[in-house]
Amino acid sequence: MVDSVHQVKAKKDTHGRCRVARYAFDFCIAGIESSIIPPSQAEFCSWRSGDRYEYPLPQRDSWEHCHKLVDEHDSEMCNAWKDEVANLLIFAGLFSAAVTAFIIESYKWLQQDSSSYQARQLSLIYELLNPETGSQKLSSISDPWPRGPVVRINIYWFLGLTLSLSTVLIGLIAVQWIREYQREIYLPLKGKLALRQMRYEGLVYWQVPRIIASLPLLLQAGFVLFLLGIVELLWVLDRAVAIPVTVVVGPVFFFLLVTILLPTIQHVFPTDMYLDVPQCPYKSPQS
16 A cells, blocks of 8 residues: 555656656747747737737828938939039040140141142152152152051040040030939929839930940040050150050050959859859949
8 A cells, every 4th residue: 555655656756757847848949949030020920919019100201201212312323423424524624625735736747738748849840850869869758747647646636535525515414414303393292202203214214324324434435545646646756755655554554454354254254153252343334
């Protein structure tokens, strides 16, 4: 009888210990799950219908808040465009003045000089009067301004000036587009948002952002042509001056070419399919 009582007590103790161990295990599992589940999901799962809101609804006009957000976005975008166009206009003005100073002298090389024309007539008469020795002596006299380089130099500089002035013209027109895009209209908030969306879609559809982004390309192309004209002019005049200038201009052209090609090469031939590599920062419209 005593043995049976002890056995019953031992079974009860064993069941109690198992129950405590199970409660402890369930508590640990619950703690682990709460640490794994994100706070947002845990909060969502713990909410029940009829409970109070943890985050109360904002007491504000949704249309007014939406209009404020799009207005901030448009202001930031248009101000960035205006600053870029303003800087380009300043540089284009200085560049045009520099190119014009060279063109004032270079275009004269294309004109038919009266003195040179008379010299050619005299040389032709001398050759006719002395057919045996006249042609040899005249062939030894070289023209200080060869026709080919003179034409190419003027092409480079006139194209550079044209591109610079085109940048100024397109930049001024783009500023007018931006001003019209930001023009305020007194309408209800819904009407303002609808009008803004219509203007924004037209801005994107008619490639206004790309037109503004192409302005630096025009100015850079004009600058490259101007340097090409200078280098060729120096090679015609004096090689001793042309060599050091070419040594300086060559790396500049190489740097420009490399910064244009590297982003394209990394985009076409990525070294890692997950792009887990340092991205090339040379992002520009020309690249």
